[in-house]
Amino acid sequence: MKEREKEIIRQIPAPLLLWYRANKRKLPWRDDPTPYHIWLSEIMLQQTRVEAVKEYYTRFINALPTIEDLANCKEEELLKLWEGLGYYSRVRNLQRTAKTLVLEFNGELPSDITLLKKLSGIGEYTAGAIASIAFGKRTSAVDGNVLRVITRLTENPTPISDTAYKKELQETLSSVYPNEGKDCADFTQSIFELGALVCKPQTPDCGNCPLKDICQSYQKGTQKKYPVIPPKKEKRIEQVFVFLLQTPNGFAIRRREQGVLKGMNEFPSKVVFDETPKSVLNEWGVYEFTELKRKNYVHIFTHIRWNITCFWVYTDEVPFDTYDLDEIKESISIPTAFRQCMELINEKV
Ligand code: SF4
Known part of the structure; x- marks a missing residue:
């Protein structure tokens, strides 16, 4: 200087x-x-x-x-x-x-x-x-x-x-x-x-x-x-499926075990390449289901852009813990990247 x-x-x-x-x-x-x-x-x-x-x-x-x-x-x-x-x-x-x-x-x-x-x-x-x-x-x-x-x-x-x-x-x-x-x-x-x-x-x-x-x-x-700002690095783009899995006992939520938001709650999700919603659900042992609605949205992290498709799906049983909708709204923390999916439910409820 x-x-x-x-x-x-x-x-x-x-x-x-x-x-x-x-x-x-x-x-x-x-x-x-x-x-x-x-x-x-x-x-x-x-x-x-x-x-x-x-x-x-x-x-x-x-x-x-x-x-x-x-x-x-x-x-x-x-x-x-x-x-x-x-x-x-x-x-x-x-x-x-x-x-x-x-x-x-x-x-x-x-x-x-x-x-x-x-x-x-x-x-x-x-x-x-x-x-x-x-x-x-x-x-x-x-x-x-x-x-x-x-x-x-x-x-x-x-x-x-x-x-x-x-x-x-x-x-x-x-x-x-x-x-x-x-x-x-x-x-x-x-x-x-x-x-x-x-x-x-x-x-x-x-x-x-x-x-x-x-x-x-x-x-x-x-x-x-001024200030001189260096060019930003391109964000990595990932395609992500998020599932609002509804059962007679409530909606499925699990802890993320890896990747961004590791350790946080999520509606079950998967970064996908050539999978279909059906093949992902089958991976989780969900074979019988009805898709109620879907929507697309984008969530931006510091280095990654998620192109998300959220599926609201009804099924009898899931291999995850389930929670009542009011409980999810009031006392369970879910990051915005996943919480946005609840708009699908709100549109109907
Ligand atoms: S410090 Fe910023 S606001 Fe103040 S005169 Fe300089 S450029 Fe303008």
Whole structure:
């Protein structure tokens, strides 16, 4: 990173803090920013929009108000609280870490960034966010928002996937942090906030930006060139059959033993090549059945696109556990990729 860029970064804190204090949004985790609240909100916000997280966050904190409650929560209840947020490894890691905190840290998160990074699901970014926002430490947290703001401010052409640049930025930014305490907490959040409200990906609102006087890309009209994003890898496409297998005792549900969403509940499914619905059902020992309805839909994962055909099928017996429809709706967690099939039933019931 050039000296000129470091000089620009040194000029960020004062105007940005002033702007943040006048413009910050009211968010539930900001009302009472305990380490637990900040940790949970940061994990939920990974891959999920703020507006979507608000409701999940409030429900989760009401159900599990302490780290100890999280550590002791039954898996099914935990997954139900997370249902629809996706990326379920996040909530499993949350609970794993909560158990470690209860056993080794008296049920509290440590303030030391090195200790934070040793905990499951807490990487460089999340550790920086917790240390600065919850403990007021002089530690930056560099995510996509921060990279966008800084590469625009400095006209830096390094692709944002470059880990060496990210590390250097994290260190440079940490070195310009204000004194320990509330200013540090606010500074971390002020960059996030600027990225979310003003320096937006497609439509930066430069006229209302508190940093426009130091922003190189604004002055040259090159905002849209930054950040430099490397081309995305093509997603693998899979054809998937999902079966809503209805019996006199309810609908079949089983645990996924492999592949994406391993360990989660599903309506029995199979990635198919040249199989037919009949041949898949026969594999499971289901020979006599009536197909009631079918529909196609798509579900996108990070690296895979599923082209799903869902079949609603009635049969007398299945080699899986079965559950009543109300029970499935109220207390069994099923990832969205499979839950969408229930629209077939809803259309009829
Ligand atoms: S002036 Fe525009 S491009 Fe520069 S930081 Fe502000 S919003 Fe982003």
